[in-house]
Each structure stands twice: as structure tokens, then as C-alpha cells.
Amino acid sequence: MSKAAEFLSGGGEARDAFAGGDPFAGADGGADVGGDEAGGGGPADHAADQAGGAAALLEGLTDDQRRAAETTEGPVLVLAAAGSGKTRVITRRIGFLVENGIPPWQILALTFTNKAAGEMRERVNELLAPGEAMGESRRTRGLTVTTFHSLCARLLRRYAERAGIPGLKPDYSIYDSADQSSLMKQTLKALDLSTTNWPPRSMLSAISNAKNELMDAEAFERGAGDFASRTVAKVFKRYETGLRKAGAVDFDDLLLLVAKMLRDTEEIRREVQDRYRYLMIDEYQDTNRAQFLIASMIAGTAAERGLPSESGPNICVVGDPDQSIYGWRGADITNILEFEERYPSARTISLGQNFRSTAPILGVADTLIRHNKQRKHKDLYTTAEGGERVGVVLCRDEHHEAELVVDWFKELHEGGEGRFAWKDCAVLYRTNALSRVLEERLLREGVPYVIARGTAFYQREEVKDVLAYLRVVANTADEVNLERVVNKPTRGIGKAGLDAVRSFAASAGLGLFEALRLAGDAPGVSARAANAMKAFAETVDGWNGAGTFMGAGVSGSLAGLVERVIKESGLEGHYKKLAAKNEQDADRLDNLDELISSAAEFEQDYDPADDPMNFEAAVKAGGAAGDGVAISSEEGSGGVADDGAGGGTGGEDGAPPLLELLRAYLESVALVADADSVDPDQGAVTLMTLHAAKGLEFPAAAIVGLEENTLPHSRAQASESELEEERRLAFVGITRAMRHLKLTSARYRTVRGIHERTIPSRFLEELGTEHVSVSDQSDVSGGLGEAWGESGGGSFGGGGGGGFDRRGRMGGGMDLSSEAQVRRTREGDRRASGLALGAKVRHPRFGPGVVKSVTGGANARAQVAFEQVGVKTLVLEYAKLEVLG
DNA sequence: TACGATCCTTTTTTT
């Protein structure tokens, strides 16, 4: 039995995690859910009267695409190759459903990024209600197109209390990775574990992996055998307690808790199933176990849906195994295989025709991806002819690389009739660190550009400060954020005082925030500190009406609240002072302003009826189409009409509008992704990671850093499967390009401050030669690379229209096959481990010296103080160091 | 208690 099946049936490890019942037991009672005809009957019933419009929607699709769009009943697996018009198919499919009389609010489409969701909403709107504002038309109103994480956040808000998840109230906070890491550090401290032996990062990643596998702390503990994992289990448990005490959940919890809730609480599962009758999942290859199960449970079984047992629910998943690039995050390609296992009646539709790229680009992509062994080959084809070769450019270093790329874009931009707009161009790279040099060059050349880093803004210190205050305002139990802001800007609350208050809180059974308010009663707190604490607590009280949000001034706008917090917290003054002192800090004030604007903007766009969990509003909006649909409204939660202006999400706690707005705002901030910030209309060159580029396309693309240890990344070479994921990443990059594609590889690159010789990526060889033209611009012969002696320099074969050949003079004429590389890396490792600090060594050129430091890993290097030439950092793999006895 | 200087390690990718 697969793990997923175990979870669903309540068996095995996963069952222990939740000790709950089988969600699908008693499913025979499900026949009458909803009881409406539209959902149960499906398009066929309505096809007659709507046929015209529906048929028109399918025009211009290929046969395969059409089948994918119109096969709306039952489970469907769409294997959509890169550039095969996947988004188009999903959009048309939604249109087709609505055109056939399915109320939009019964349709749920899940994507991975907000941006993808937003785009899809837009396209559906264009299709169904052209000219009307988004969400205005009854033909789209109530349609849910969102991300897994947003949906889960909303489900948790609506149902957490009813599901009886301990410690989780509707005002829960979502912890981002910075919050998580603070909490983890606290946790380790509390357990008296050193962060050296138990790095917070690894702890968090172990926990995250467990949660992705649907294992909670108790289950993890049960499976923990050795000392290390038993310690992790302890940390896990404590971390969970910390989260719940703070009324918070982390990213993984959003999925885990919802999976658990849907499984264990039949009533909730039914309610969600009643609402959604048509489910679509994009980028299915990137779903993890939890997501797979959430989708399964929302879709329900044939029995739950009152369908004949040989059929299945209306769930359509769209994915491409070749574009699976989130394995490290728990994504599981076997979800694709298990789909057919779980839904034996599933129909599979393959979309193999590529409409995006030229034949050479496609050819190169195909040649590359064929090197993956764990793969079922599928043909990728295009009917398009012509197209220029894919350029491979060898350059000197990252600066040269940036120069060449930017020059190329300028050429395209300025060149003749086929002129390219800036927004047609993109630079893709493996790691964010590579963007810097490119950015500098673009800036210098005056080329407009945008970097896809939606999260960067919210990670700025000053912005994080304000958000931390806001989180505390929304939820004073959030002690991680409380600790962040309690003395920022400094207000005389120091470590000693805080420690005293903490123990006071513990002994009095108070939360930290309450304890601050009563600090005067705490032993060991100076009067001065106690006053400061009390003042701080009162300031927060002033913002949130002493926790009730009823106080004067709290009824104002969200932007108003944010502004008040910035001013009254003293942050404004603090950053003004900084800015006066240091010019670099000037933009911090701008960021604070921008945050206020972002709140104002959010407020403007916010409509409680847009909340997918506001079932009532959705149904109401659905109007006539929704007649006869029984949404269970007697449960008391959101069912009773909310007469408050805020609408129904908060429901039970009678949340006033401002608090609801604040929660929604913080939630949206917590769930932004880097890719979200890509705005195709910005008229600028786009810079982004290969991961963020998934799903996008550009007429001209450059992929930089085609070097070993960069792409494929050094951290991803431990196993064949990791390497294959890197190859898929390269594949994703290549298939983003529509007409022009260049791949660059620099001979030298400065990584973390160390200038070092590189090895061209093995992927370059794997592109084949047929569609590639190599141009060696590096013309380095010796020169810069002296420290590495004979391994430096060398020129590459190929050039012109020829093939690419990695056999140059590198490594003294050695053929650097990948085996040879592995060998050399190990050699470097071995030498590193054999080098003791203080060891006397001799370098062929620099003479004798003493080892100052050694780092291990794939690129082991040592700092050596030479008698004649001073301290040098050497890459052991290349430096022929001789150890002197 | 607060701030600065110095030393040290290090994220690849992200919801």
C-alpha cells in the first residue's frame, strides 16, 4: 500500500500520526450532498441549450487540447509537455464548464503561485466576461482559483475551531521562515541544545520533511531510533508546542493541518465537497504528499459523490514529470503514478505539441532531457520550421558574462524590424546570488530591468519590524514577534528585565504580553524597565483596543493602522535617525511609506466576498445558477448572516472589520512568492531564478552560469536523482525561450568572495551539437589563472556552427568526463582532510607556507600563508600542494 | 544597557 493510501485508509505510519478515522468510511451516505442537478448531472444535461457558446470556446484547440478541455466528468490526468498550451487548456476547460451551466462557485482550480492564480483568473474572466471587471460577472463570481496554501489558510480560519485543532484560533499567525528560525532558536535554547551541533536550519528542514510526509511530532518520535533522530523528535515536539502557544502555524502546517482536518472531521469534509464539484490542479508534478491528499479528499470518492463505483470524482490534474523541480520540497512525482492507481477510471490525455519554441530550442531541450534515466520518454514536437541555433557562449568571468548578455539584449532591442521589447528578454540563473553582477551591468547600461523577488521587500529589516508589530497587534500571543519588537527601537527593555518578566510570566501562568503589562509586580525588574514595559503594552493596547479591537481609533483604515504603528512604535524616528547618519539607510524610510501604500492598496482591493471560504457570498453571487444548492448553513459558523460590514470569514468571534482586514493582509503578505512580482507589462528585462521561471515564456532568454557546482548546483550532486532534478531545471529554463536562447558559462567565477576556476557544466555537452553553436569569448590563456598553473586557460573546441566539445587543455589535456570530475572532487576532499591546520606545505610556484584554514566539501580550499607571497586561498583540487613532513 | 567591532559561517531552489 502506498503511503498516501495508508493515510487515506488510516493505516500504517500515517494513521498513527492522527489516530483518526477513515475519511471515506460511511461514504455511502454521500449521495444526497448538495442535491442540485447542475453538479450531479454535469454538462451533458445542459449541453443542448448552451452548445453554441461552449463549442465556440473550444475553437482553435488541437484535438488533444480539446479533449482535455471538454472531458469534464470523472478523473482526468493531463500530461502536458512544456509549451503545449496547458494554461490555455485549463482556462478553456473552466469556461466550458461554466458555459455548460456549472455554477462558477462549484469550480476550484489550484495553482502554485499567486501569480499563476491571478493570471488564470484574468484569462477566465476575459473568456467568459470580456470587458467586465474581474469578479463582476455572474459568470465568474465565486469561482475559486487560488494556491494550495491560500486555500488551506482560509480553510483553517473557517474550520480550525470546529475541527477542534488544539490551540488554533481563527486569529492564528502564519510564520514565515524568519519567524520559524527565531522560534527554532528559542526552542533549542529551551532544550539546552547547542546550535552548532543542532543547526536550526537542519532541524527545521527535518521537521518540514516530516510534515510533508504527513508525520506529526508524535509519529516522528515513534519512528525515531538513533540518538540524533530522538533529539530531533524532542525538538519537533517542543517546536510544535511553541507554535501553538503563539497561536501560529508554519507553512507546512497549513497543508498538514488541513489534511488532518479533512480526514478526521467528516462534517467539514462534506461541507467542502459540497461546495466544490469540479477540481483542477496545475503543476501537478510539484505537489507533495499533503497536497495530493488534500486534493483527494476535496474531490471525494465516487461513493461520497453518489456516483457509480466504477467512476470517480471530477478531478483534473495537469502536469509534466520533466518539469518536476521541487523534489527538495517534498514534491513527489509518484503522485502522478498514484493518480491512476487511486482513480482507476482516470483518462489520460497527452499534450505533446509545443507551440512556444523554435525547433532548435526544442531539439536542444529534448536532447538534454533524454539524459535522465528516471524518465518515461515522451515526444516533444513542433510543426514550426526554422529558427536560429542555440548559442553557447564561453566567457571569462561573471562580469564578462553580464556584459555579453546585456549587449545581446541591446542588439535585439535596437536591431531592425524584428525589434525586441525589453520585456521580451529574460536572464535566468540557478541561484539568486548570480543576479547581482547582471543587475549592476544593466544599471550601468541604462537597460530597464526587474528582478523577480517578491519576497525581498518583506524581508527588509524595517519592513519586517513593522510586520512584526502588526502580527502582535493581530495576535498578542505571538511571542516570537513580540520579542522581536519589544525593544525595537530600544526603549530600555533589556535582557535582564526580559528574563525576569519571562520567569514571572511562567510562574504566574501569564502570557508574555500580559506579564509586560504587569511588569511592576514582577520581582527583579527595575522600576525603570517596568515602566517601559507597561508603556509598551499600553501602546499595543491602543492599537488593538486592548485586544478587543473596539477601542477608539481602531475602526479606522488598515493603512491608517499601519501608519500609526510606524509612528507610535518609534520605528519612524529610529529609521529617520539612521537615515540622517547614513545615506544608505535613506531608502528604509521609503520602504516604510511603501508598506503603508501596500496596505492601502490591499484594503482597496479587499472584498470579503472574494474569500473562497465565504460560501454564503459565493452562493449568493452565483444567483440563479445556484438554485437548489444546499450549503449547510445551520452549523452556526458562517451560516448566520453576518450583519457586520466585514462579511463572513471571521464569523464566530464577531471580528470587527479592521481586525479581519489586518489578518487577511498579514496572510497575503506571508504567502507571497518571488514569482508573484513578475509583471509582464513592465517593459523591462526580467531577471529570475530558474525555479521562478517555470510557467513563463520569453522571446529571448539567456541562462547564465552553466558551470559545474552552479548548474548543476554543488549541493545537488550527491545522488543521481538530485542531478536529474538539476537537469530538469535546465530543461525548464531552455523551454522558456521562444525564439532566441543563449547559455553562458564563465571560466572564472567569484563565489562567496572567492575567485575561482570553474568547470563547464556537463549539461553543455548534453545539449548535443546539432542545434548548438559555440562561441568562445573567453580567450584567457594563462593570465588571471596563474595560481592554478597549468589547469588555467585553454581554449575550447568547436566554435562557429560546430559542436561543443569540452575537451580542451583543461586539467592538462585530461578528458573531463563526469567520472573524472567526481574523481577530482574526491581528490580535493581527500587532500583537504589530509591537511592539518598549521601544516607546512609547498606550492610549486609560491614556495613554502603554513596552512591557516581548510574548508571541506566539493570545492575544498585552504588558506595558506606563504613565506614569500603572503596569504593565498587555494582550491585544493587544483593547487598542487605538497605536504612537508 | 546599547552599540560597535570583529570573527565566523554560510541557503540552491520556495509555498
Place this chain on the structure above:
DNA sequence: AAGGATCGTA
């Protein structure tokens, strides 16, 4: 290169 942590000093 840069951020974080630690330590010493005002």
C-alpha cells in the same frame, strides 16, 4: 560578500 553571533567597551 554578507549576515549573524559574540564580545568588549562606553
